[in-house]
Amino acid sequence: xxxxxxxxxxxxxxxxxxxxxxxxxxxxxxxxxxxxxxxxxxxxxxxxxxxxxxxxxxxxxxxxxxxxxxxxxxxxxxxxxxxxxxxxxxxxxxxxxxxxxxxxxxxxxxxxxxxxxxxxxxxxxxxxxxxxxxxxxxxxxxxxxxxxxxxxxxxxxxxxxxxxxxxxxxxxxxxxxxxxxxxxxxxxxxxxxxxxxxxxxxxxxxxxxxxxxxxxxxxxxxxxxxxxxxxxxxxxxxxxxxxxxxxxxxxxxxxxxxxxxxxxxxxxxxxxxxxxxxxxxxxxxxxxxxxxxxxxxxxxxxxxxxxxxxxxxxxxxxxxxxxxxxxxxxxxxxxxxxxxxxxxxxxxxxxxxxxxxxxxxxxxxxxxxxxxxxxxxxxxxxxxxxxxxxxxxxxxxxxxxxxxxxxxxxxxxxxxxxxx
Amino acid sequence: xxxxxxxxxxxxxxxxxxxxxxxxxxxxxxxxxxxxxxxxxxxxxxxxxxxxxxxxxxxxxxxxxxxxxxxxxxxxxxxxxxxxxxxxxxxxxxxxxxxxxxxxxxxxxxxxxxxxxxxxxxxxxxxxxxxxxxxxxxxxxxxxxxxxxxxxxxxxxxxxxxxxxxxxxxxxxxxxxxxxxxxxxxxxxxxxxxxxxxxxxxxxxxxxxxxxxxxxxxxxxxxxxxxxxxxxxxxxxxxxxxxxxxxxxxxxxxxxxxxxxxxxxxxxxxxxxxxxxxxxxxxxxxxxx
Numbered sequence: 183x184x185x186x187x188x189x190x191x192x193x194x195x196x197x198x199x200x201x202x203x204x205x206x207x208x209x210x211x212x213x214x215x216x217x218x219x220x221x222x223x224x225x226x227x228x229x230x231x232x233x234x235x236x237x238x239x240x241x242x243x244x245x246x247x248x249x250x251x252x253x254x255x256x257x258x259x260x261x262x263x264x265x266x267x268x269x270x271x272x273x274x275x276x277x278x279x280x281x282x283x284x285x286x287x288x289x290x291x292x293x294x295x296x297x298x299x300x301x302x303x304x305x306x307x308x309x310x311x312x313x314x315x316x317x318x319x320x321x322x323x324x325x326x327x328x329x330x331x332x333x334x335x336x337x338x339x340x341x342x343x344x345x346x347x348x349x350x351x352x353x354x355x356x357x358x359x360x361x362x363x364x365x366x367x368x369x370x371x372x373x374x375x376x377x378x379x380x381x382x383x384x385x386x387x388x389x390x391x392x393x394x395x396x397x398x399x400x401x402x403x404x405x406x407x408x409x410x411x412x413x414x415x416x417x418x419x420x421x422x423x424x425x426x427x428x429x430x431x432x433x434x435x436x437x438x439x440x441x442x443x444x445x446x447x448x449x450x451x452x453x454x455x456x457x458x459x460x461x462x463x464x465x466x467x468x469x470x471x472x473x474x475x476x477x478x479x480x481x482x483x484x485x486x487x488x489x490x491x492x493x494x495x496x497x498x499x500x501x502x503x504x505x506x507x508x509x510x511x512x513x514x515x516x517x518x519x520x521x522x523x524x525x526x527x528x529x530x531x532x533x534x535x536x537x538x539x540x541x542x543x544x545x546x547x548x549x550x551x552x553x554x555x556x557x558x559x560x561x562x563x564x565x566x567x568x569x570x571x572x573x574x575x576x577x578x579x580x581x582x583x584x585x586x587x588x589x590x591x592x593x594x595x596x597x598x599x600x601x602x
Numbered sequence: 603x604x605x606x607x608x609x610x611x612x613x614x615x616x617x618x619x620x621x622x623x624x625x626x627x628x629x630x631x632x633x634x635x636x637x638x639x640x641x642x643x644x645x646x647x648x649x650x651x652x653x654x655x656x657x658x659x660x661x662x663x664x665x666x667x668x669x670x671x672x673x674x675x676x677x678x679x680x681x682x683x684x685x686x687x688x689x690x691x692x693x694x695x696x697x698x699x700x701x702x703x704x705x706x707x708x709x710x711x712x713x714x715x716x717x718x719x720x721x722x723x724x725x726x727x728x729x730x731x732x733x734x735x736x737x738x739x740x741x742x743x744x745x746x747x748x749x750x751x752x753x754x755x756x757x758x759x760x761x762x763x764x765x766x767x768x769x770x771x772x773x774x775x776x777x778x779x780x781x782x783x784x785x786x787x788x789x790x791x792x793x794x795x796x797x798x799x800x801x802x803x804x805x806x807x808x809x810x811x812x813x814x815x816x817x818x819x820x821x822x823x824x825x826x827x828x829x830x831x832x833x834x835x836x837x838x839x840x841x842x843x844x845x846x847x848x849x850x851x852x853x854x855x856x857x858x859x860x861x862x863x864x865x866x867x868x869x870x871x872x873x874x875x876x877x878x879x880x881x882x883x884x885x886x887x888x889x890x891x
Contacts (some may be wrong), residue, residue: 259856266645283859287646374751375839433751433840438731561644565858576841580753594664601659601860 214246215505218271221249222257226460227523234519238512245505247273265289270493273506276321278312278487279557283564285315291492292318296507304529305514309487312556321489322510325517325525328485328554329385329474330547332443332451332461336468340364341449346470350419350477353450357429360449368429370448371420373578376435379571380578382452383420385484387574389474390416392482392555399595403560406595409588415478417577417584425581432579443469454486458524458543471524471543473550485554488525490514526551562602566595639866644859656866666867668842669850670874672757676832676846677825679761685817687765688772689810693802695773696780706777713770721834724763725750728835750836753843760831760844767831768824772817779813780806815886819879826875847871 223231228251235249250271252260258280264270265284276284284290297319302310309323333346338356341363347353357368372382387408388398396412399405408416423430431442443451444464451457458471474483490510492503513520517527518537526548532538539545557563570591577587639656641649660666695706712720727734728749736746749759783806791801829848832838838845847867855864 262645262856262859283644284646287644289646375837375841376751377837379837379839433730433748435751441731568853568857572839572842575839579840601863 214244215501217245217247217273217502217505217509219247219249219273219275219509220252220257220261220271221275222252222254223275224251224254225456226463227456227520227525230459230520230523234513234516237516237519238509241512245508247509265493268494268496270495272492272495272502273509274491274493275324276489276491278309278321278323278489279563279567281313281315281321281489281491282559283561284491285320286561289494290320291494291498291503292320293322293492293507294319296503297322301511304531306528306530306533306551308551308554309528312487313489321491322514323528324488324490324514325520326485326487326528326551326554327454327456327525328483328547328551329382329389329452330455330458330483330550331472331474332453332457333470333472334443334446334449334451334468335470337364337366337446337449346472346475348475348477353475353477354419354423354427354429357423357450358427361429364449366446367431367442367448368427369423369450369452370434370439370443371423371430371452372434372436372439373424373430373575374433374435375572375575376437378436379568380436380575381567381571382436382439383574383578384567384571385454386420386452387413387416387570388484388555389482390419390478393476393478393480395480397558398566399558399560399599403558403562404599406592406599409592412478413588413591414584417574417588419477420574421578421581421584424578443467455524455526455544455547459522460524462542471547473547473553481550481553482555483550483553485551486557487528560599560602562599565598569594569598635865636869638862639869641862643861645861646859649862652862656863657870659863660867660870665842665845665850666847669845669847670871672844673826673828673847675757676761676828677822679757680764680825680828681818681821683761683765684769684772684821685814687769688817689776689814691769691773692776692780693806695777706773709773710770712767715767717767717830718834720767721763721831724759724766724831725835728759728763751840753840756836756840756844760828760835763835764828764831772821775813775817775820776810779810783809815882818886819882822878822882823875826871826878 219235221228221231232249232251235247239246261270261274262284265287266289270289281290302319305323306326309326310319313319313321313323331346337360338344341356341360343356343359347356353369359368360366361368371386373380391398391408391412394412394415396410397407400407424432431448434442439448439451440453440457440460442448444461444467446467452474455471461467461469461471473481476482490513492506514527514529515531517525517529517532518535518541521527521532521538521541521544524544526544527533527538533548557567573587573591573594576582577584577591638649640652640654642652642656643649691705691709695702695709699705715723728736730736730746730748730751733749735749740746747755749755787805787809788801791805796804827848828846829852832844832846832849833852836844838849848871851864851867851871854860854867
């Protein structure tokens with residue numbers, strides 16, 4: 183009896199093992215290669231991205247790409263667990279700033295031997311080099327998306343302003359003029375956690391510190407480097423817009439800021455270039471997009487970049503890798519379609535192409551890409567970025583003493599760095 | 603005993619499917635979580651041993667203490683109200699009112715909704731600019747309230763949504779408790795001239811005490827584990843003022859991938875909840891036995 187019991191237990195144990203390791207789908211010689219892709223584009227850019235996938239599938243019959251959209255908040259959680267379990271999709275999208283969290287663990291396939299030099303030579307140097315680590319290429323940049331300034335041109339006209347502000351003082355003055363002349367808000371910088379944290383504050387803070395020649399972290403990324411006059415100037419200005427000058431609403435969250443700008447309730451609005459497409463679709467809104475002004479000296483703007491990468495699989499199928507590269511080639515080579523959403527393409531052939539240059543604003547702010555601020559390549563940056571958003575939110579919405587806030591931010595950032 | 607029937611063997615066989623799932627998805631993660639809390643691990647790489655360093659760091663982590671405090675605030679804001687609400691609802695549902703059936707259903711329906719649905723619903727209702735509450739306030743000439751975007755109100759707003767969503771569960775427990783009280787007790791009290799309020803205070807409340815203890819323990823545990831409502835309604839904001847401990851555990855684990863640290867915090871929360879439940883059980887249950 184005992185032996186029988188053991189046999190049954192053993193059988194069940196084997197059974198569960200079978201379930202755990204379902205055989206991997208192998209691509210056959212017939213029919214198109216089936217590829218799976220996970221994307222995180224759920225905002226205004228999602229529709230443009232889906233349209234591109236459809237067009238890619240229609241453009242050829244060798245490869246069929248299926249796109250699963252994952253909610254942005256959950257994307258990296260889902261992706262990381264899938265990578266750990268070795269069942270990630272065939273192609274993934276990653277923010278350039280996140281590469282550092284994945285490359286050292288060896289979960290991304292080095293692409294050098296799969297990509298032709300001819301294809302690579304078409305890419306802009308800076309975004310491509312940002313995907314290289316220890317001399318190996320781990321991702322291909324799809325776009326660059328810096329923070330830019332959107333202006334409601336009808337409100338500016340009503341207030342009699344004929345020139346886009348170029349310095350912090352000019353900006354404050356223009357925002358005040360708009361508020362006095364039109365009764366609408368001068369600026370719409372979101373400063374409160376809603377669906378998202380107050381990322382715009384962090385993005386502007388990073389930009390402003392860099393515009394003065396500073397940087398967020400020390401060169402060896404071992405400590406915070408913003409607790410000085412650069413950080414002070416940046417924070418005081420962001421606080422003054424909400425408090426002393428009262429030209430920016432308090433307790434404004436990301437979605438509300440976007441909606442208010444769409445409704446014409448504010449003159450200046452800051453967001454990544456990805457908002458351009460959505461704003462263009464808004465009826466009755468007359469606006470312009472321009473590179474982030476050099477408010478505090480030099481031009482510099484926070485940016486990130488969407489990149490394509492290929493996860494390492496347990497049984498890597500060369501046919502799928504080849505198909506994935508073809509897909510990436512097509513997507514980056516047709517990125518004028520992606521530029522409709524507002525994003526800036528990374529390939530020279532697209533940037534010089536007719537389709538891209540026929541789109542409004544993009545060419546202007548694409549030129550400013552030379553002055554973008556790269557994210558510090560440290561695994562701690564994700565947590566630093568999120569935490570600073572909370573701390574800046576408190577400093578701006580509660581008008582806390584700027585020096586005390588900066589001291590607190592510095593201490594917190596140093597503590598975070600020490601834990602990685 | 604039926605011939606050929608062996609209780610031990612059959613017992614093991616029948617419970618085996620459950621035991622395997624239980625061991626695989628409860629016991630193993632529990633043990634593994636404790637083990638990994640002594641390591642630094644980002645899921646993808648190899649864990650490196652830290653000893654009790656994670657626990658030491660937590661003691662100095664301001665964000666841990668503030669998150670724990672927000673959790674305690676939530677427990678204090680919700681537990682008493684939910685117990686009283688559940689009890690009052692149960693009184694109505696067991697009353698002689700012709701509407702008692704309708705009331706019982708109405709009170710319980712919100713609890714059927716998933717957390718995400720209930721929280722999203724309230725997040726929209728309480729939205730500052732377009733939410734229905736503020737629209738009504740503005741129609742009546744008032745000024746909109748920042749339900750979710752001001753530090754003063756945010757935790758209360760989450761609590762209100764939680765009252766609406768979960769009070770029905772306590773009502774079910776209390777309804778069962780009240781129905782167990784034998785009718786004669788009430789009848790003799792009525793004959794002796796006790797009015798409805800006196801009957802509730804002197805008969806119902808003392809006799810449902812075991813239910814109250816059960817509700818209290820379950821409620822404190824549930825409230826300590828709050829996460830979903832907060833995550834959906836405020837994202838822990840404004841400025842992290844509603845970030846609760848589970849959310850911090852989730853963020854460190856699944857946004858920043860510091861699994862060891864996250865696991866260590868989970869174990870601290872586990873010990874806290876366990877200690878509170880034991881204390882409650884001993885102090886509240888003692889007089890009964």
